[in-house]
Amino acid sequence: MMAANSNAAHPGGPGSAPSGETIDYVTIVLGKEMFGLPIDRVHDVFIATNLTDVPLAPPEIKGLLNLRGRVVTAICLRRRLGLPDNPADGRNMAVGLEHGGEAYGLLVDQVGEVMKLAEDTYEPNPVHMDARWRGVSKGVHRLDGRLLIVLDVDAVLAFGEDRAASAA
Numbered sequence: 001m002m003a004a005n006s007n008a009a010h011p012g013g014p015g016s017a018p019s020g021e022t023i024d025y026v027t028i029v030l031g032k033e034m035f036g037l038p039i040d041r042v043h044d045v046f047i048a049t050n051l052t053d054v055p056l057a058p059p060e061i062k063g064l065l066n067l068r069g070r071v072v073t074a075i076c077l078r079r080r081l082g083l084p085d086n087p088a089d090g091r092n093m094a095v096g097l098e099h100g101g102e103a104y105g106l107l108v109d110q111v112g113e114v115m116k117l118a119e120d121t122y123e124p125n126p127v128h129m130d131a132r133w134r135g136v137s138k139g140v141h142r143l144d145g146r147l148l149i150v151l152d153v154d155a156v157l158a159f160g161e162d163r164a165a166s167a168a
Contacts, residue, residue: 021119027112027148028095030078031086034148036115036141037106041097041153045111048074048092058159062092062107072096072103080156082132099157106156115148117141122150 025036026045051063051074060079065072074094078085086109094105121141125134136155141148 022116023119025115025117025148025150026095027115028077028106028108029110029112030081030083030108034112034146035077036117036148036150037095037097037153038150039114042095043098043103044096046094046096046105048072048094048105048107051092060159065105067096067103067105070103072105074105074107075157077106077108077156081136082130097153097157099154104157117143117148 024039026039026042028035028037046067048062048065051065053063054061054073060075062074062076065074074092076085092107093109093111094107095111097104097106121143122139123142124139125137126140129137133149136152138150138152140150
């Protein structure tokens with residue numbers, strides 16, 4: 001769907017893009033909050049339908065679906081971030097990602113636009129950010145009175161032992 005950005009490194013971290021470089025993010029919305037996913041991690045955007053329940057799965061896993069012949073695990077990003085479920089509106093927007101060779105669909109309220117952001121708007125996570133969010137965020141961009149929270153895809157998709165390893 002979207003081309004990967006050659007500047008996939010996150011500002012402020014190891015391997016940061018040189019000064020003046022930009023990074024592309026696919027924006028998603030949960031309630032009033034805006035999040036960014038590095039464009040090089042996003043495979044597609046789709047509407048998740050016909051979810052099959054997974055017995056004994058963590059509450060964040062809403063089910064499995066078939067996307068063009070591939071089994072995709074649907075994860076509720078609201079639940080993953082400790083937010084209340086969204087009242088059912090009949091649409092399950094999802095952002096397709098891969099992690100560890102597996103396909104995932106992050107269920108979100110809304111998919112926004114692709115934003116090209118400069119390194120100078122990037123900051124580390126605010127100290128007052130909720131611990132659940134700090135664990136899955138790489139930092140933030142300040143945008144005209146609003147924050148774009150940059151999600152760490154690997155941390156968002158880490159469950160069980162993966163989650164413990166990423167926290168260490």
